[in-house]
Amino acid sequence: MAPPFRADQIGSLLRPPSLLSARQSLSSPSQMYEDTEDTSVKKAEQDAINEAVQTQLSLFIRPICSGEYCRHIFYGGFFETLGGMTPIPDLPILEAFRTDFPTTTKLAQMGATTRAAVICTGPIRWTKPAYLEEWRMLTANVPKEKWHECKLTMPAPSYQHIQLKPGTTYTVSSGYTSDEQYFADLAKAYVSEMMALYEAGCRNIQIDDPHLTYFCSSQFLDGCHKDGTDTHALLDLYLRAHDMFLQHLPKDLGVGIHLCRGNMSGSTHWVSGSYDSIAEKLFNETGYGTFYLEFDDTERQGGFEPLRFLPKGKNVVLGLVSTKRAELESVETIKGQVDEAGGVIAKARGVTRDEAKDCLALSPQCGFSSSSLAGGKDMSMERMWEKLVLVRDAARAIWSDAT
Incomplete structure (x- = not known):
């Protein structure tokens, strides 16, 4: 099965200065869950999205994304829009979060003593669309016949659970007595969220799950x-959590999963380690058809060898x-790397590199x-667009069906 696009992107873009200026009240990570109805902020978000969309259309960069300009x-x-879920801006790092959790460990080294998270305090229920407004802002200046070329991103269901110490994700008052119950309602x-987007015309969603790569980190495992x-049972739990919703979606709604090791300010990453320890289960025990995986630095994530586990289809x-x-x-260089990756798959499947x-x-x-x-x-807006154009041009040089 060919990917949705030969040249793709992961969804977030550098924020323009005008948007950063309008959203100064959200400059603190402890306010990451704060919502705003400020009309000047909403206008800045829409203006920024409009400009990004026009640039993507003119440069033929696909899929067309909002840049996540509606989000801090x-x-x-x-999570914070769901009934039964309560944002806590200042949970103590040492008491509430997992021991030696890579993210909070680094934040603590930087001087942080608290971190925000969303705790389950009651039965989880979907009450309103979370990303429908963002979808409408994204498609406002995209011809309807091109809506299938747009993509929206969502966080993974395990995002809150994996960070928090056992027994912290949901309170006694929530009514949940097991992780399975928590994830079933989630x-x-x-x-419900994806169907609201689907009914509004969305056909491509990317689930961001950077924490799955923590299972490749000895610090997290220890x-x-x-x-x-x-940790074996925990990984299995999270993979099941994905399939709990994937199995109930329309066949023509494309849903892929993105894994990385962090890209915070100043090129900071949280963990290192090859996909080898999770690849076989990830590829074969989830319903995802598309996997977005980083391979830009062998010291950080290893080589292409884990692709030998990728099944046909x-x-x-x-x-x-x-x-x-x-x-x-x-x-x-990119052509050589794609050829190398194809070689790993070709050997595992017994096919030619071109077929792979x-x-x-x-x-x-x-x-x-x-x-x-x-x-x-040192990343600039200009260089960002140059890199996305490079992805487009490299894909056209490699695949005859790249548009």
């Missing part, structure tokens, strides 16, 4: 063991163009700005 941070806007909320957590979007480094990659490359596509390794304040070191 990539996972914002969903899955229903995901289905911390879980200190907390008495079985599924595809991988290779994140070969870095959003962490401002240096511009070359088309020839049919299940591959190309993208940046991550979004360009995980939050309003984040971005790769």
